[in-house]
Each structure stands twice: as C-alpha cells, then as structure tokens.
Amino acid sequence: MAKCCGQPAEREPAEDPCAWFAQMIDHCYEYARAAKAAGRPVVGILCEFTPRELIMAAGGVPVCLCGGTAQTIPAAEQHLPANLCPLIKSTYGYHVLRSNPFLEMADLVVGETTCDGKKKMYELMAETRPMYVLELPHKSADAEALEYWVRELAEFRAFLSQRFAREISDDSLREAIRTLNHERALRREVAELMKFDRPPLLGRQVLDCKSSIWAMPAALQQYAHVLRTAARPTTASPPANGDGRLRVLMTGVPMVHGAERVLDIVEHSGGLVVAMENCTGLKPLLEDVDAEAVDPLRALAEKYFHLPCSVMTPNDRRLEVLRRLVAEYRPDCIIELIWQACLTYDVESHRIRRFAEETLALPYLRIETDYSPSDSPRIAMRVEALLETVRARRGPSAVGRQQKSPLPLGEQ
Amino acid sequence: MICAGIDAGSRTTKVVLWDAARRAVVAAGAVDQGIEQAALADALLERLLQESSLDRKQLGPVVATGYGRKLIGIADATITEITCQAWGVRQAMPAARTIIDIGGQDSKLLRLNVDGTVDDFVMNDRCAAGSGRFLELLATRLGVRLGCLGELAGRSRSPAMISSMCVVFAETEIIGLLASGVTPADIAAGVQASLATRVAAMTGRDVTCPIVLTGGVAMVPGMDAALAAALGQPLGVPRQPQMTCALGAAILAAQRGWPAESDWRSNAAGKPAG
Numbered sequence: 001m002a003k004c005c006g007q008p009a010e011r012e013p014a015e016d017p018c019a020w021f022a023q024m025i026d027h028c029y030e031y032a033r034a035a036k037a038a039g040r041p042v043v044g045i046l047c048e049f050t051p052r053e054l055i056m057a058a059g060g061v062p063v064c065l066c067g068g069t070a071q072t073i074p075a076a077e078q079h080l081p082a083n084l085c086p087l088i089k090s091t092y093g094y095h096v097l098r099s100n101p102f103l104e105m106a107d108l109v110v111g112e113t114t115c116d117g118k119k120k121m122y123e124l125m126a127e128t129r130p131m132y133v134l135e136l137p138h139k140s141a142d143a144e145a146l147e148y149w150v151r152e153l154a155e156f157r158a159f160l161s162q163r164f165a166r167e168i169s170d171d172s173l174r175e176a177i178r179t180l181n182h183e184r185a186l187r188r189e190v191a192e193l194m195k196f197d198r199p200p201l202l203g204r205q206v207l208d209c210k211s212s213i214w215a216m217p218a219a220l221q222q223y224a225h226v227l228r229t230a231a232r233p234t235t236a237s238p239p240a241n242g243d244g245r246l247r248v249l250m251t252g253v254p255m256v257h258g259a260e261r262v263l264d265i266v267e268h269s270g271g272l273v274v275a276m277e278n279c280t281g282l283k284p285l286l287e288d289v290d291a292e293a294v295d296p297l298r299a300l301a302e303k304y305f306h307l308p309c310s311v312m313t314p315n316d317r318r319l320e321v322l323r324r325l326v327a328e329y330r331p332d333c334i335i336e337l338i339w340q341a342c343l344t345y346d347v348e349s350h351r352i353r354r355f356a357e358e359t360l361a362l363p364y365l366r367i368e369t370d371y372s373p374s375d376s377p378r379i380a381m382r383v384e385a386l387l388e389t390v391r392a393r394r395g396p397s398a399v400g401r402q403q404k405s406p407l408p409l410g411e412q
Numbered sequence: 413m414i415c416a417g418i419d420a421g422s423r424t425t426k427v428v429l430w431d432a433a434r435r436a437v438v439a440a441g442a443v444d445q446g447i448e449q450a451a452l453a454d455a456l457l458e459r460l461l462q463e464s465s466l467d468r469k470q471l472g473p474v475v476a477t478g479y480g481r482k483l484i485g486i487a488d489a490t491i492t493e494i495t496c497q498a499w500g501v502r503q504a505m506p507a508a509r510t511i512i513d514i515g516g517q518d519s520k521l522l523r524l525n526v527d528g529t530v531d532d533f534v535m536n537d538r539c540a541a542g543s544g545r546f547l548e549l550l551a552t553r554l555g556v557r558l559g560c561l562g563e564l565a566g567r568s569r570s571p572a573m574i575s576s577m578c579v580v581f582a583e584t585e586i587i588g589l590l591a592s593g594v595t596p597a598d599i600a601a602g603v604q605a606s607l608a609t610r611v612a613a614m615t616g617r618d619v620t621c622p623i624v625l626t627g628g629v630a631m632v633p634g635m636d637a638a639l640a641a642a643l644g645q646p647l648g649v650p651r652q653p654q655m656t657c658a659l660g661a662a663i664l665a666a667q668r669g670w671p672a673e674s675d676w677r678s679n680a681a682g683k684p685a686g
Contacts (some may be wrong), residue, residue: 363532377479381492381493382535384492385530385533388492388495388530390493
C-alpha cells in the first residue's frame with residue numbers, strides 16, 4: 001500500500017478533523033475487499049466523466065485508479081512515450097507492475113475518450129484487462145453531442161446489467177443518485193469552509209477530504225465529522241489561517257492522491273489554497289443530478305456532460321465556474337497547475353491566463369511540472385515571487401515585510 | 413544606515429552595500445559561487461565592509477535573494493529574485509518597463525508597471541540553452557575566455573545555425589560544426605544569436621519599451637546587440653547589470669527595520685498559529 005501514499009502534511013493527529021483521511025487508501029482497501037468477498041463487483045474508473053451512479057446501481061463498487069506516484073513511471077515508460085502526462089504514466093505503471101490492489105481486484109475497468117493519451121493507453125491496458133470505454137463527445141454546447149452521450153450511457157447501462165446480471169431499474173438509479181448527491185453536498189460544504197475570512201482548514205486538508213471509493217458509509221460520517229469539528233475554532237488558538245497568508249485559487253489538472261506536491265509548496269510559501277477548480281476539487285461537486293427527473297439516465301448524462309474539462313470545446317463553462325468561484329472564495333491570485341504534456345490543459349491555459357488577468361483582474365501563475373520533485377525549489381521561487389507581487393500591489397511597504405512580519409490579513 | 417543585499421546566484425554571489433540615507437551604493441562585488449555559499453557571501457560582505465572602512469556594527473538589515481537565498485544565515489529575510497530585480501532596476505534605470513535577466517542557469521522576463529512594480533513574470537529554467545551556461549560551455553569548447561566571446565563573434569562573416577533545443581545536444585552540434593571546418597567566430601556568433609532567439613521567445617512578441625537587460629550574460633560584449641536584433645527593439649544595459657538584483661535586495665532591506673519575530677514559516681505545516 002505504501003506506493004499509493006504521498007507525504008501527508010505534518011499535523012497534530014489529536015486535533016486534525018481530517019485525520020481519518022490520512023489512511024483513506026487503507027479504508028478503501030478494506031471496504032473493497034469486504035465488498036468483493038460479499039460478491040459485489042469492483043469496477044475501476046479513471047475519470048470524473050464516468051458516472052459512478054450507474055456502476056453502483058448495477059451493484060458494483062466504483063473505485064478511482066488514477067496514479068499519483070512517480071515510482072511507477074519508469075515501468076510505464078517501457079511501453080509509453082516519456083513525453084506523456086505523469087498521471088497517465090503513473091496509472092499505467094501500476095498496471096504494468098500489478099501493484100495497485102484496486103486494479104488487481106477489479107472485475108472491470110471503465111475508460112472514456114477524454115484526452116488522446118488516456119484513450120490510447122486504455123487500448124494497451126485492454127490487452128490484459130476487461131475494459132469498457134465510454135465515448136464522450138467533446139462539443140459541450142451541441143445538442144446532438146448530448147444526445148449521443150445519453151445513448152452512450154444507455155448502452156453502458158445495458159452492458160453493466162448484462163455483465164453483472166442485474167437489472168438497473170430507474171429506481172435503483174435514483175437511489176444511487178441520491179446517495180452521491182448527498183456525498184457531493186457534504187464535500188461541497190467542507191470546501192465552503194474556505195469561504196470564511198479565516199478558514200478553519202488548510203487547502204491540503206480540504207484536498208485530503210476525499211475517498212477513492214464514493215458512498216462509503218465511513219467516509220460520509222467523516223465528512224460530517226469534519227464539518228462538526230472544523231467549523232468550530234479550536235480552543236486556545238486561532239484557526240490555521242489568519243497569519244498573513246494570501247488566498248489562492250488553484251485550477252488546472254487534478255492533484256490525485258500522492259500528487260499534492262505543488263499545493264504543499266503553495267501553502268509552505270505563504271499561500272492558503274481556498275478553492276480548487278479541478279477534478280480533485282470542486283469541479284465534479286458543483287452540480288448535482290436531479291434524482292426526481294422522469295428520466296434519471298438523461299439527468300445523469302446532463303450532469304456529467306456539463307463537467308468543464310479542457311477536453312471539451314469550447315470549454316466556456318470553465319470560465320463561468322472560475323468567475324463564480326472567484327466571487328465566492330475571494331482569492332488574491334490564481335495558480336494554474338499543468339501536468340507536463342497534458343496538451344488540452346496546456347493549450348487552454350493561455351485562455352485562462354487572459355481571463356484571470358483581464359476579466360477577473362487577478363494575478364495568474366502557470367506551473368508546469370510532473371511528479372518528480374526535482375523542480376520544487378524553482379516552483380517555490382515562482383510562487384513566492386507571485387505572492388510578493390500580490391503584496392506589493394497592496395502597498396509599497398508591504399513587499400519587504402512579509403517574510404518575517406506577516407500582515408494580519410485574516411481580519412480583512 | 414548601511415544595508416546589504418546578497419544575491420546568491422547559481423554561478424556567482426553578488427553583494428551590494430547601500431547607504432539608505434544618501435540613497436547611494438557604497439560598494440558592490442562578486443565572487444564565483446561554490447559549495448560553501450554562506451561562507452562565500454560572508455567573506456565577500458566582510459571584504460566590502462573593510463574596503464569601505466565600515467565594520468559589522470554599522471551594518472543594518474541584510475536581505476538575501478537568488479537560488480541560494482535560504483542558505484545565507486546572516487540575512488534577516490529572503491526575497492525572491494523577481495521582486496529584488498524589479499527594485500534594483502527601478503533604482504538603476506527608473507523608466508524600465510521590461511526586464512530581461514539572463515543569469516548563469518536560467519532566464520527571466522519581468523513586465524513592470526509604470527511605477528516599477530512587477531506586473532507579471534515568465535521564467536525559463538527547464539533548459540540551459542537560454543542561459544549563461546550555454547556561453548560558458550561555448551567558451552570552454554572554443555578555448556577562449558568568456559569575456560572574449562563577444563569580440564570573437566564580432567569577427568563572424570556568416571553566423572552558424574545552432575538549432576538544438578538542449579545545451580547538451582548543442583555542444584554535440586558545436587563539435588560537429590568545428591569538425592566540418594566552421595570558424596570559431598561563426599560558431600560564437602551563431603550561439604549568441606541562438607541564445608538571443610530563445611530568450612526573445614519568452615516575450616511572446618508582447619514587450620513594452622524601455623527594455624533593460626540584466627544578469628551576468630549582459631556583461632558579454634555583443635549580447636545586447638544580438639538580443640536587440642532578435643527582439644526588433646532597442647534595449648539598455650545598466651552600468652553593472654550583474655548587480656541590480658543584489659541592489660534591489662539592499663534597497664528592500666532598507667525599507668524597514670526587521671522585527672525579531674519568529675519566522676511564520678514554522679507555522680506553515682498546518683499547526684494552528686499560536
């Protein structure tokens with residue numbers, strides 16, 4: 001299991017409301033093993049476009065397989081080009097090494113035609129694993145494209161029914177939708193704690209409050225636990241923020257479990273990540289599915305088709321989401337993370353930069369990196385320079401002061 | 413009050429002593445970077461103080477910047493090269509709106525607001541072919557001193573094409589050119605043009621004048637002309653282009669006295685602030 005785990009930030013376990021999530025992978029592993037022993041199929045998924053609700057309605061346990069470690073990448077590069085995004089390589093490396101226990105116990109892997117790198121990687125993975133690929137059309141504003149996606153999900157529903165010998169009724173689908181709406185609502189509420197002037201959590205804690213397997217009863221309880229304990233300021237000390245940190249909105253690629261390095265650099269350099277507009281942050285949580293819809297499958301298709309991923313074109317919805325998050329979370333600057341060779345986010349970053357600087361009037365920094373820590377000092381320098389620039393805009397004297405005498409921005 | 417700025421760069425360490433009351437540079441110096449960065453900086457600072465007939469007790473706040481800034485124990489604070497460079501150039505060439513800094517190991521582009529504060533910055537630190545390291549390698553290959561490269565390039569009649577995107581492959585390319593009889597002058601001019609093109613690409617064709625060239629590479633004769641040609645714009649070079657970043661650090665040191673509070677970074681790992 002060690003390979004799955006990143007370096008958790010130093011915390012005092014007794015006081016950390018998110019402590020349970022430090023062993024999230026272990027909890028998921030136990031849950032998946034028990035489910036498997038009870039005869040439930042385990043289904044690996046690799047993207048937020050894959051509707052977990054359909055898999056759950058078929059009795060399956062959907063589990064995220066995205067790799068966040070650099071350790072499996074050399075094995076992946078036996079087959080894949082070196083100049084490919086580290087998320088794809090890390091995930092595929094687990095496949096080659098057979099070292100991701102969830103992938104090894106999976107009865108089915110569901111891929112999707114999002115970016116070209118993943119699409120072609122799935123073909124290689126499918127040589128030795130049962131694979132189903134959903135075809136996602138990319139024109140997000142096109143009515144016909146949505147119809148295609150509805151039909152694609154209907155086919156997937158039929159496939160799952162047949163594969164796991166279980167009819168997926170509208171009612172069972174609605175039940176799965178309600179469960180995940182509940183989970184999305186809880187995670188949204190955790191994220192919304194960061195709207196406060198003095199947020200009770202670090203961005204790293206919010207990022208950790210997630211589970212590779214959704215709808216695990218223990219995880220649902222833990223989200224509620226975080227909301228109960230974190231919203232209340234701890235006894236003697238003020239909340240973690242409030243000591244001169246600047247508010248940062250992160251956008252771009254997902255920071256999957258183990259790949260939190262850049263966020264940690266931001267928070268060690270004087271930033272506080274108050275919002276994450278990415279797939280491991282708010283992107284998949286912002287919209288629920290209408291469980292009462294006459295046609296729940298169509299409602300499901302609409303929700304997922306709306307995800308503002310950079311594979312969609314044009315991806316105008318991402319700008320709307322950014323505008324909304326900036327209004328609600330009041331960041332001082334925007335940092336975009338691009339995994340090296342992630343073509344769609346890389347190209348789209350030009351548009352995001354202009355939107356940030358010209359429309360939102362916020363300083364913007366683009367960080368392109370991979371899973372290796374070799375450039376951490378240089379990334380830290382860029383982040384520090386960005387934060388210095390933000391402080392300089394607030395007053396000529398602030399720039400030379402922040403390092404040892406932080407301004408009390410928490411009271412702003 | 414005498415303040416000091418220490419720029420612990422990748423190839424050289426620079427120190428500037430700044431008289432805050434007179435707003436004037438008291439002394440400036442540079443030494444090659446080495447393993448013992450803190451000791452090197454300390455020795456240089458000591459030498460400059462002695463040469464200026466000052467002693468340590470007369471030294472006010474010290475700010476460190478550059479790659480090695482966190483290693484400089486005598487510094488009261490660290491500030492990034494980006495901010496320091498902007499403040500140094502604001503002092504040396506107040507009208508500047510764009511700074512191109514080519515250091516030993518990376519290159520940077522800073523866009524400045526009218527008041528000299530940083531609007532935006534871009535860095536190239538993934539590829540040495542846009543840095544002073546490229547020129548050092550060339551000088552070694554051609555067996556000339558770094559300072560003589562400009563003169564050599566000036567004798568070129570037909571600059572060679574150097575197209576490799578990576579300094580290691582560029583060296584292979586240079587060896588190939590030498591083997592096929594291309595003159596050192598043409599190679600030197602080719603490398604200068606290649607470096608200038610690479611750096612100019614960072615600007616994205618959107619560059620506000622006046623442009624100022626800083627960093628150690630600005631001291632290589634002909635580099636400013638090569639870059640001006642690549643940009644299609646004139647550019648200025650401060651009198652001591654290697655020193656502007658350390659100068660900015662010294663000016664920032666003079667901004668305020670530094671209260672002796674514990675570093676807030678100790679709280680950065682997530683413990684609630686006490």
